[in-house]
Amino acid sequence: MPSMWAAPQIRVATYNASLALNTKGELAAVLRPGTYFRAKQVAEMIQIIQPDVLLLNEFDFDVNGTAMTRLNDKYFKVSQNGRPPQDFPYRYTAPSNTGTHSGFDFDNNGVVDDTPGDQGYGGDAFGFGEFEGKYGMAVFSKYPIDVDAIRTFEEVLWRDLPGNLLPTSWYDEDERGVFRLSSKSHWDVPIDVDGRRFHFLVSHPTPPVFDGPEDRNGRRNHDEIRMWADYLREGASAYMGANFPVGERFVIAGDQNADPVRGDSVNSAINQLLDHPRVNASFVPERSGTSSESAKYNTATFSLRVDYVLPSLAGFEVTGGAVFWPISPQPGWNLFGASDQDHRPVYLDLEMLPFAHEVIRNLTLIVGKEIVTLEWEGEPDLGYEVQGSPDLGGDSWGTLDGLEIVWQDGVARVEIARSAAKEFLRVKLVEP
Structure with a gap:
């Protein structure tokens, strides 16, 4: 049986792929023959990068996931210009607020436009989009997705965010009563990698432009980003109806x-x-081909860093990453050029470090007259320490020194003199 300590190495990528077309169902239709040029370009990029988990932004939603399936089967799995095919057997998509009509005059042009296909309709939708599902999202994974545990937050109301920046001068009381915070959606997608889980927290906040002095899009962008910050902060996400699980990546x-x-x-x-205490933002992916300090972190042709892959501080070690922005003669240098291809893929390489609950199993306490014995199943090649405390909920946990951990057939055993044992005992992993 392989050791659970064989730390999985994964590559996680995000890309605003500009696969948002003009009409509902059009993307699925053009992908069907396997010859759509833009999709072939995207597929070749992905075949060069070879991510294990991928988010695509601006990927039109359809209820059956047909476009997502066709992109995988007819493009990713088919070699593009000799690149190695990639298969993502686990995929997820869900409805987006973009193009979902509100029934209100959100853009304040005096008309409630409920006819799909024009900008007036998009301006009155919960998120701008000329038809339902435009500018959606899709997750592609080489590892299993726990579909039953996915959380989506597309219906969270902006007004329910404490201290929100919702411009009351622009939206009237009735509009504020229905206006959704997420312009597309926010998804928590749990992915299991060789016995270890991480939560893929994906979103695509609205651009902070295309508005007026009220700055409704800038304010919304701020609060959409804040939603994930609150989700990760204990006690701050009651308005979302969920808290992020403790002790998870x-x-x-x-x-x-x-x-x-x-x-x-x-x-x-x-x-x-970037400044969140649970986020590791220390590694900043760079693009190649520029010596400019201000440009090397850009992820878009409009000279900004806007695309991110941000791992948790706990449970991961960042081993590499980049902004995929090749220059000649690097592989893929010729895949960009059209004016609508304004973003570049970003990826990180991550090593999944173990949590105690993943490797310490069947912890047993045996109390004798003179000796207290702890036994547990685990991985002998990891480091462990036994801690004790007189108070289960206090801050008085301390390491019990001088103990010998003896291993036999994958079971650890440690004996503690009762005089040295505390009221409460626990086993913790020691950082490798």
Whole structure:
């Protein structure tokens, strides 16, 4: 049986692929023959990058997931210009607020436009889109997705966010009563990698532009980014109807439409994630082919860093990553060029470090007259320590020194003199 300590190595990528077309169902239709040029370009990029888990932004939603299946089967799985085929057998998509009509005049042009196909309709939708599902999202994974545990937050109301930036001068009381915070959606997608789980937290906040002095899109972008920050902060996400599980890994991914220092975002919105105590933002992916300090972190042709892959501080070690922006003669240098291809893929390489609950199993306490014995199943090649405390909920946990851990057939055994044992005992992993 393989050791659970064989730390999985995964590559996680995000890409705003600009696969948003003009009419509902059009994307699935053009993907059907396997010859759609733009999709072939995207597929070749993915075959060069070879991610294990991938988020695509601006990928039109259809209720049966037909477009997603065709992109995988007719493009990713088919070699493009000799590149190695990639197969993502586990996939997920769900409805998006883009193009979902509200029944209100959200753009304040005096007309409630409920006819799909024009900008007036898009302006009155919960998220801008000329038809339902435009600018959606899709997750592709080489590892199993726990579909039953997925959480989606597309119906969370903006007004329910404490201290929100919702512009009351623009939206009247009735509109505020239905207006959704997420312009597309926010998904928590649990993915299981060789016995270890991480939560893929994906979203695509609205650009902080295309509005007026009320700055409704800039404010919304800020609060959409804040939603993930709140979800990860204990006691801050009651308005979402859920809290992020304690002791779990996560990776935040997506086109956040916010640069840390430049652009039009409100109050450096992305710093709500970059400075979050549970987020590891220390590794900043770079593009090749530029010596400019200001340009090397850009992820888009409009000279901003807006696309992110941000892992949790706990449970991951970042081993590499990049902005896929090749220059000649690097592989894929010729895959960009059209004016609508304004984003570049971003990826991180991650090593999944173990949590105690993943490797310490069947912990047993045996109390004798003079000796207290702890036994557990685990991995002998990891480091462990036994801690004790007189108070289960206090801060007085301390390591019991001088103990010998003896292993036999995958079972650890340690004996503690009762005089040295505390009221409560626990076993913790020691950082490798």
